[in-house]
Amino acid sequence: MDILIDGQYAGMTIRTLLQRELGYSSNLIKKLKFSENGILVNGVFKTVRYELAEGDLLSLAVEDTGADVSPYTIPAELPIGILFEDEWITVVDKPANMPAHPSLGHQLDTVSNALAWRYREKPYVFRPANRLDRDTSGCMLTANTRDASYKMYTSMTTGKIYKTYLAVLDGVPAEEKGELVSYMHRKEGSIIEREETAPDTPDAKKAVTEYTVIDRREHTAVVMAHPITGRTHQLRVQFTGIGCPIAGDDLYWKANENISRHALHCISTCFPHPQNGEKVSVRAPIPEDIRSLLTAEGYDADEIEKRCSAYCEAYHLKMYNGKDADPNV
Numbered sequence: 001m002d003i004l005i006d007g008q009y010a011g012m013t014i015r016t017l018l019q020r021e022l023g024y025s026s027n028l029i030k031k032l033k034f035s036e037n038g039i040l041v042n043g044v045f046k047t048v049r050y051e052l053a054e055g056d057l058l059s060l061a062v063e064d065t066g067a068d069v070s071p072y073t074i075p076a077e078l079p080i081g082i083l084f085e086d087e088w089i090t091v092v093d094k095p096a097n098m099p100a101h102p103s104l105g106h107q108l109d110t111v112s113n114a115l116a117w118r119y120r121e122k123p124y125v126f127r128p129a130n131r132l133d134r135d136t137s138g139c140m141l142t143a144n145t146r147d148a149s150y151k152m153y154t155s156m157t158t159g160k161i162y163k164t165y166l167a168v169l170d171g172v173p174a175e176e177k178g179e180l181v182s183y184m185h186r187k188e189g190s191i192i193e194r195e196e197t198a199p200d201t202p203d204a205k206k207a208v209t210e211y212t213v214i215d216r217r218e219h220t221a222v223v224m225a226h227p228i229t230g231r232t233h234q235l236r237v238q239f240t241g242i243g244c245p246i247a248g249d250d251l252y253w254k255a256n257e258n259i260s261r262h263a264l265h266c267i268s269t270c271f272p273h274p275q276n277g278e279k280v281s282v283r284a285p286i287p288e289d290i291r292s293l294l295t296a297e298g299y300d301a302d303e304i305e306k307r308c309s310a311y312c313e314a315y316h317l318k319m320y321n322g323k324d325a326d327p328n329v
Contacts (some may be wrong), residue, residue, distance in 0.1 A: 001059070001147075002059050003060070010052060012051070012052050013049055013050065014039060014047070014050050015029065017058070027150075028146060028147060037059075041056050064122075064124070065123055069123050073112050075117040075120045075124075076108045077114075078114040080094070080098070081284070083282045093137070093139065093140075096287065097135060098114075100112065101126060129155075137284070138265045151274035159228075161270075162271070164267055165226070166286060166308060167223050167265075168246065169239055169246060173211070177213070179211075181207070181208050182238055182241060183198065184196055184204065193251065196238070207234050209228065211223045212224045222299065235264060236249055236264070240252045246263055248260070259292070259293040263290050266284065268282065268283040269282055270282070270319065270320060283309065291305075
């Protein structure tokens with residue numbers, strides 16, 4: 001990556017430019033320092049203490065090479081929707097029954113494989129900014145460059161990436177809007193299941209979720225949920241904890257004849273773009289299997305889609321612009 005130094009950056013050291021202006025982590029800066037031709041000014045190696053002058057051409061070796069590519073990231077032509085894409089990031093509409101990355105038994109059927117195929121003309125490193133369970137569908141963010149990955153990670157850990165999930169519940173929450181606060185840990189004897197526990201349990205981690213009911217029937221509800229924390233299986237465990245498990249969740253509840261997986265979909269996300277900080281809002285349509293479930297449960301799937309769209313738009317305005325917009329749901 002080349003940066004022509006103008007009056008704004010003249011007089012800064014390279015370290016200051018990388019840290020303050022580009023938001024690079026200390027790990028990335030260290031990698032550049034010790035990489036061959038990692039930091040060049042006008043074609044000559046410089047240390048991070050070098051003071052930049054107007055007209056200098058700063059070259060940073062942040063592009064991926066073949067040595068960076070994991071041997072497990074094998075390109076495979078798989079159907080996957082693209083919701084947003086540019087040089088720095090790709091947001092996919094992950095289908096159900098697709099893992100995020102390769103593991104035992106899943107070497108060629110993951111999001112990683114699909115994106116490696118899409119970008120097969122260049123070295124591709126899979127860098128997810130967030131992950132979804134295999135059977136959870138919807139918005140999944142990935143970074144296309146090393147520096148974008150660090151910035152997206154920082155945004156995620158500082159609470160600047162907002163995610164909204166659509167969930168169909170077997171049960172109706174007592175309140176139309178609420179906050180679920182509990183403590184979770186791994187269930188004893190299982191490497192997969194989580195459970196709620198007492199706050200003073202040694203491995204307990206706090207879990208916080210906000211939710212809003214957007215429609216209901218006598219024994220079911222459709223909710224918009226925002227995980228404030230990012231615990232494994234957080235929404236599945238917490239909604240089960242209030243007696244309203246997610247429909248079709250056969251790990252924490254039971255199977256449902258109208259859907260072959262749990263009815264949980266990351267319907268939208270909004271985040272600051274890693275290159276310029278501008279806010280990006282992305283939404284994933286409700287998938288056909290959840291639409292079929294909604295219809296079977298007596299809901300108007302098209303109406304739910306409209307309510308979700310209005311809700312997400314209002315929520316993004318509120319979180320990024322401070323406007324307490326009413327989503328009218």
